[in-house]
Amino acid sequence: MLRTIPLNDNWMFTKNNDTSHVYEIMQEGQFVTLPHTWNQSDGQGGSEPYFRGQCWYQRKLNISSEDATKRFYLEIGAAGNIGNVYINGNLAGESRCGYAMFRVALTPFLQAGDNLISIMVDNSYHNEVLPLMADFTFYGGLYREVKLLVTDDIHFELMDNGQNGVYLSQQRIGPHSFELTVNGKVRNESSTVQTGEIQIQLRDHDGKTILEASSELTFKDETPFLIRHEVIDPILWDGIEQPYLYSVTVSVIIEGQARDSRNIAIGFRTIEATTDRGLLLNDKPIKLNGVCRHQDFGGIGNAITKAHMDEDMELILEVGANSIRLAHYQHDDYFYSLCDRYGLLVWAEIPYISIPSTKDPENHNAVEQLERLIKQAYNHCSIYCWGVQNEITIAVETEQTHKNIQKLVALAKELDPYRLTVQANINGVADDSIINRYTDLVGYNLYYGWYYGEIKDLNERFDAFHSASLNIPLILSEYGVDTNPRFHTYSPKVQDYTEEYQLLFHHNAIEAINARSFVQGGYVWNMFDFGSANRREGGETGKNMKGLVTIDRKLKKDAFYLYKAYWSKIPFVHLAGRRFVNRHEELNDIVVLSNLNDIRVYVNQVLFAEINSSDAMKVVKDVPLTKGVNSVRVEGTDDQGTVYMDEIQLHYVTEIDQSYILVKEEQTKHVVNWFEKFDLSEAEDIQLIDGYYSTFDTIEDFYRNEAAKSVFLKYFGQFTNSPIFEMTMGVMSIEKMSQLTFYNIPPELLAVINKELNVIPK
CATH class of the missing domain: 2.60.120.260 (Galactose-binding domain-like)
Structure with a gap:
């Protein structure tokens, strides 16, 4: 054994x-x-x-x-x-x-x-x-x-890039029946051929044996096995409502003795993606109330233990999520098991992200990573889709890019024909792009109101996509804003990093998702702040702060409770703005986040407002504060008469607390609009001539020709002193640069550059 x-x-x-x-x-x-x-x-x-x-x-x-x-x-x-x-x-x-x-x-x-x-x-x-x-x-x-x-010499295969050499599949074959398939390989490392059998036992949650089956085999060097059996009327794994798990014991039996054995959990369920009813779990529509998660922890990095993973799961369950995108790579097998146990639907994916390899155009490494992910996580019933790419067109989109995505989809279907495939596209991918038809589901990472556009633009983009791609199931695969809970304001706006702006942003996103049945759901970016070593923004270094919870898991931002109010069935009330203690205006709008309808708000122990509303975010307007310390208390009552309470202290002060405002490095107009030193007054598009350089060539192509390189450096020399520039040279073109807000390239500049490049022969 x-x-x-x-x-x-x-x-x-x-x-x-x-x-x-x-x-x-x-x-x-x-x-x-x-x-x-x-x-x-x-x-x-x-x-x-x-x-x-x-x-x-x-x-x-x-x-x-x-x-x-x-x-x-x-x-x-x-x-x-x-x-x-x-x-x-x-x-x-x-x-x-x-x-x-x-x-x-x-x-x-x-x-x-x-x-x-x-x-x-x-x-x-x-x-x-x-x-x-x-x-x-x-x-x-x-x-x-x-x-x-x-x-021992005879054992289940351990070297097939999988977890344990045994793969469990389940699919519905009738109104009340499923087919259980058990397959794998047995390795015989001895010089003697042995005869015996593979035995399987299916047990329910209480340990009662539901079925037994076996297959006689002769075990040589490598012996594949396959057993199929019908399971009548199983209790379904039904997400967070009923994550019912059976167990399958698979054994190699020789001369009546078990030489090797595996015990694997399995859930019986069906998944279907539609554009009229959304995602169907066991034929019932389920809106994906999802969060994304990275695998690191404050002060510990990614060397996390089971205790850290348990803590993450507790917080994810508290917020009321029913799904999780485990980004942007394979996570610890233990965490997939937690998702099985607690009923969270999982989007699992590989790190084919941002830019492809220029030395490995055939994408061998992505293929190997996908094979390992699928084989190692295959037996987790919580996984409903395999993610094959994330924003891989951010720098380049060529015929090879499309071939690589199609190759990964084909591999996923070959290794696992029972699950859906998915991809996450950057906002610049056109709504009607052929790339959207490669996978069963399509995700878009959309940051309207943070990196570009306005918060309200998300609604318009959803409708535009559905109009252009009526039959493609859509997921909002990422959305969020960086938030430092030290910063606060009465007037939230883009890039202020305040809790108040995060609350407005996510409230709009939730409403936009819920209003559209063709949107399968969304995944908040991110459940937790996470390490990003090269970041320097929002008053912090080395962190992406888009989380609902801080990287050390010690502080839940107000947006956490907004989602809890929408998603969780556990009654609660929460007063937002508790860290915005020092208030410099007499009249304040107080935000109550709760999944209870009957709400009472007390100011300095006096009843100020009574609310009866099913809205998750309830705003009490013009709450007066007196000089000094003020108490604001909220009470919510459920249908059984149980009262839930939250209270905060607010200080009415005479001056703005400057510690609530992010002091940004001063950016002069010359830095922001760096292109103004060039004459764009006579810019006009030209007919590009094949065989000559243009803004569609990669930076690496420019560097192979001194004249073309000189033109590039003339316009973009100030951007070349960074490690990211070196990494992207082989795939990034000026056209792609123009689609990224970081470079702030006006369309007129492209015409001017093309006029200079398109006279240089290749």
Whole structure:
């Protein structure tokens, strides 16, 4: 039988990149316990520069003479982003999928007694290893658990890039019946052919056996198996309302003895995407009340434990979400299991994000990452779709881009024909683009009212998409605003980073989603603030602050309670603006967030207003404050007469509290409108001539020709001193740059540049 031995203690770690660590015991370093990352501080805005490079982990493994006949495998939860495993100086295996589990067969390299395990982990930039560029920290380290697997000669396959060599599928075959399919492979590492059988047992939540089946087999080197069986009238896994799980035990039986066994949870359910009724779970419409989640935690980076994941799940359940987008890569298997248990529908995806590789145009790394994701997470019933790309057209969109997306979709359907496929597009992808027809569902990451446009534009974009692509199910896959809970204002506006603006933004988004049945739902970006090492904004460094909860999970922003009021069935009341303590106006609008209808508001212990409204956000206008400290209390009563209460203290002061206002670095008009130094008065579009340079060529193309390079530097030289510029040179064109608000390129400038470029022959 398979034995699993934790191997998380007594690792020596060093940033000293010396190849002698392959075969020699390290003389310097620090002892660490896994999970571990070396970017827990600098990856979240710490004082040290963000470090990306090659580091080493090392420990000894003692094999007793009694165990020398066993088969040993090392299971590494993840190594970000590249991991090479050496045993006694020999390269035993490697991974270039920084978010996936991988295994290494140890037996060929082991000896009785002490053995040296050395692991090189590298999170530096490699053009052929995804992700290449993204708005989150690429943490380095062995940031998930490591285990030693010990097996007999005959066992389920451990080296197929999957989790346990057994795959469970379920599909409805009748009004009251499902077909359960169990397939996989058995590995026989002995020199003797054995005969036996595969046995399966399906048990309900109480442990009662529902069905038993078996298949006789002859076990040679590699033996596939397949068992199908009808399940009559199972209790359905019905999301957060009823996350009912059965268990399937699959065993290899030889001469009456179990040689290997797996016990896997399964839920029976159906998923369908429609444009008239939305997403259907078990034939019933369900609006996706979703949040996105990154896998890091304040001061810890991505080296999170099960306790951290449990805490995240508690907060996600508290806000009332019924779905989660686990972005932008494969997450820990334990978290998928939590989603199974609590009924959250999961969008799972790979880090094919922002820009593709120029050295790997065929996208081999994305293909490998998708295979590992699907095979390793296949048995989780909570997963309803596989995400194949996120904003991959942000820098370039070519025929190769389309081929790569189609290839990933085809692979997903080959590996798992039972689930939907999905992609998340940047706002610049046209509503009627052919790219939207490649996947079963289409997500758009839309930030109207933050990076571009106004809050209200989201409504218009939804309707425009539906008009152009009537039969394509749409999801709002990302939306949010950076929010520092230190900042507050009476007049919320774009880029002020206040809690008040976040509240307005999300209130509009919720209403826009709920008003349209063709929108399957949305995913708040993000449930938690997260590390983004290169960020410097909103009064913080190294963090993306679009979360509903701070990165340390200690503070729930007001928008958290807005969603709770819309989504949760657990009664509560919450007064927004509690951190906006010092008020400099006498009359104040007080915002009550609650899922209760009957509300009473007291000011300085005197009843001020009574409200009966089903609105999640209730605004009490012109609440008067007296000089000094004021008490505002809200009481809400449910149908049983139970009273729920919240209270805040507000100070009426004479002057504006300047600490509530973000002091931005002064930007002169010359910096903002950098293009004004060029004469655009006579700009006019020209007919582009093939064989000559234009704004559609990549920056790398320009750099191959001195004349074209000179034109580029004339206009954009001030943008070249950044690591991002170097990463995007091979895929970014001036046309793509013009679609990004960061560059602030007017259309007239494109015409002027084309006039200069289109006379330079290639």
